[in-house]
Amino acid sequence: MAYSLPRSGPSLFAIDCAAEGTDAAITVQSDSSTNYLLGNAINLTISYTSPKDATVSWSKDGVLLATWSKGSADVADAYIGRLTITGNGSLLISNIIKGDGGDYTVRVGANGEIPGTLTWPVTIYDPVTSPSVSQSPAVVDENTPAVNLKCSADIGGMNFTWTKDGKPLTNDRGYEELDGGQILKIVLPMKNDSGIYSCNVSNPVDWKTATLELSVTGTEDNTIKVQRDSSPNFLLGENITLTITYTSTNNPTVAWFKDNAKLAQWNKGSPDVADDYIGRLEIIGNGSLLISNSTKDDGGNYTVRVEALGKVSGSLIIPVTIYDPVTNVSVSQSPAVVDENTTAVNLTCSADTEGVTYTWTKGGRSLPNDSSFVTLDGGQILQIILPKRTHGGIYVCNVSNLVHWKNATWTLNISGTDAPIDVQSNSSTIYLVGNNITLSISYTSPKDANIIWSKDGVQLADWNKGSSGVQDPNRQKIIGNGSLLISNSTKDDSGNYTVRVGAFGELPGTRIFLVTVYDPVTNPSVSQSPAKVNEKTPAVNLTCSAATGGMSYAWARDGQTLPSGGSYVALDGGHILQIVLPKKTHNGNYSCNVSNPVDWKIASWTLSVLDPVTNPSVSQSPAKVNEKTPAVNLTCSAATGGMSYAWARDGQTLPSGGSYVALDGGHILQIVLPKKTHNGNYSCNVSNPVDWKIASWTLSVSGNSHLAATVGVVIGAMLGAILFTEELWR
Known part of the structure; x- marks a missing residue:
């Protein structure tokens, strides 16, 4: 039986012959997008089961495009x-237009076999252009009923995704997305809703972001x-710690619920825990x-x-997610053997x-901005279109969720049709601002080589037989056998x-260097929040920062x-070291090593x-x-925590000077030549930077009774003498 395809021109005609009575048709498969x-290219790659010389025909919406x-x-x-x-008959259409969208069908036939077909519903999307975010009303305060941000x-805009200050929106705030997410x-x-809001506008093949500061x-x-x-x-199995702060200080009562079921209630340090959580749930600090x-x-x-008494109660919803650890990460390759004639190769991560x-x-770096690389199925598949030997190397797939990650590696080998000049280098690709960039090369050609250097597609220099021309003679220089030197990076x-690297009669060879120039690490510092900490504080944060160059943060204590x-x-990529339920045993000198791949500096902080x-x-x-009494001492003391004493x-407040003398840093109040006028209730405020308490004492100074007796004796003697004298005169 003969099959004929529809014709789109007088010169285009295809006939495939297949023997009647066979059962299994040729299987046609594809993993193309x-x-x-x-404006990009449509690339529909196929594989099929026929071992014979196949005839492949392509059509769009029933109109024949090509036969092969x-x-x-x-x-x-x-x-x-x-x-x-x-x-093997795959289809590539370049410089695509909107009219190229439609149903593409491939038909694969071979003599003696039933033809196989496969259809792709291809959609062409506009690029996303000129995204913007507007606000209504323009002025917002805490009395405003609602504010709308419109993206x-x-x-090109089809999907809209919002973030605040670079992070996904949290469910506890109660954001509402309207018009398919276009309005937030x-x-x-x-006030804490203030910040930078970003809207990611996307379609299945393109995206752009616009921002607005609210x-x-x-x-x-x-x-x-x-x-x-x-x-x-x-992470599954780890402890859940939900630390809170609140404005009330008037003996608050804190109650916790999960999905509207009460878990615990806390007041004045005494918790009441639901039966199902006894042994696993604790109320710590201020009710966290x-x-x-x-x-x-x-x-x-x-x-x-x-x-709290006299306050309107406040509440907060915290959506907690428990994540499984990432396990059994692996990478596979299809097809298994790849050369420069392969239409595409897929690396699949699972x-x-x-x-x-x-x-x-x-190679330890982000994928270069190369149209050959396409991610499919949410990034699970990395497709390399029309792979070249330069695409060979070590690929790493990092699989992560918000709390855990693992990776797997794969070495991709791509063979060439001819052996090009082999260009090699062991030069570093990371440099410090101001240092020299040296990209040294070696190559296999024994002939006079012609060498061309370019950066991001723009030619920098060329060299042949020791003669060179460079774009910036003040900083760029060709050295040795054609290596590149750039001064004062x-x-x-x-x-x-x-x-x-090219030479007469040989296939040119290339090598790519992904060069990164880093700022030096400057002005590293550590700050503490809260500033004052005792053993009742739920947590203390040490925050490490640098003016420039900071990428990684490593903490140590006392070396x-x-x-x-x-x-x-460790929070925020190690930028913050949080110490949960701090104790005096945590006291010490903490150091933060701020680094990038080429520089580092250390900042220190003493935690008390x-x-x-x-x-x-x-x-x-x-x-x-x-x-x-010459003097009386009132001595103030505390079992723990006493640092300062105020009487x-x-x-x-006691007057300065006079009878009152503070000794031993205020620990002792001495009253010199005490009088009855010094009687009264004395209070001592014992404090440190985070706590204080008061102790009292009643001082009683009695009168001088010995002096009164002496005066009485003298007066009595004088009266006796007078009476005796009168008796003599008589």
Whole structure:
């Protein structure tokens, strides 16, 4: 039986013959994308089962585009110059227009076999252009009922994704997305809703981002404001720690709920825990929540409500997610053997864990900006179109979720049709601003070579037989056998450097250097929040920063690397060291090593965790005091935490100088020549930077009774003498 295809021109005709009575048709397969960007190329790669010389025909919406057999292609007139049949009959259309969208069908036939077909519904998308974000109303404060942020693009916008200050929006705030996400509505905006909002406008093949800075001015009210100080994302089996802060200090009552079921209530340090959580749930610090050994069932919406006398209660919803660890990451390759005639090669990354993100690197660097690289299936597949030997190397697939990651590596080998000149180098590709960039090369050609250097596609220099020309003679120089030297490097010198080595009668060889020039690390510093810490503080954060050059942060204490886990938690990529439930045993000198691949510096901070003040008391020496006592000492002390001592009498600050003398740093109050006028209630305020307590003592100074007796004796003697004299005169 003969099959004929529809004709799109008088010279284009295809007939495939197949024997009747056979059962299995030729199997045609493909993993090509069906979505393409206007102006790019459509690449529909195929594989099929027929071992015989196959005839391949391509049609679009029922109209024949091309036929191919034994390496020879016949293309419809309308597509000449744009359509190419590659490899084993795959289709490549360049400079695509919107009219190239439609249903593409390939038909593969061979003598004696039933033809096989496969259809792709191809869609051509406009690029996303001119995205913008607008705000309504223009002025917003905490009395505004709602504010709308609207995202739009001139063309190409289909999907809209919002972030705030570079991070995904959190469910606890209660954002509303309207019109398919094009409008972000913030109900009852608060000051902490201020920030940089970004809208990612995308379609399946392109995206762009627009930003707007929202400013919300505050108003005073009587509502307790509750805020979260910890991440809501946790790894399965780890502890859940939800640290909160709130504005009320008047004996608050803190209640925790999960999915509307009450977990615990806390007041004045005494928690009441639901039966199901006894042994796993603790209330720590000021009412924060700690759940040990998390399970997947611990995920959900946690609500904390804070109440206090005379205040409007405040609440906060924290959506907690428990993530599985990333396991069994692997990379596979299809087809297994690749050369420079292969239409495309796919590297497929897989893991046993769901809900993960896939990121690819090559040679330890991000993938170059090369149209040959296409990510498919959410990044799980890296497709390299028309691979060249320069695409060979070590590829790494990093599989991650918000709390865990693992990677797998794959070495891709691509053989060439002819052996080009082999260009090699062991030069570094990372440099410090101001240093020299030296890209040294060696190559196999014994003949006089011609060498061309370019950066990001723009030629920098050429060299032949020792004679060279460079773009910037003040900084660029060709040295040795054609190697490149750039003096006094700047950040603008970062980029993709390509060297091409050619020689008469040989296939040119190339090598690419992905050069990065880093700022030096300058002005590293460490700050502490809160500034004052005792053993009742839920957590303390040490934040490390640098004016320039900071990329990685490594912490140590007293010169020793910190142990993993336990009280120490690294946040924001190590930028913040959080110490949970700090103790005095955490005191010491903490150092932060701020680094990038070529420079580093260290900043230090001394952490002091102080005791609370306990059991303050006042004692008196001597125990009995009268007005002849030379001096009396009131001694103030505390079991723990005493650093400063302040004295008062009957609630009034003591006058300076006079009878009152402070000894031993205020620890002792000495009253010189005490009088009855010194009697009263003395209070001692014992304090340190984070706590204080008061102890009292009543001082009683009695009158001079010995002096009164003496005066009485003298007066009696005088009266007796007078009476005796009168008696003599008589």
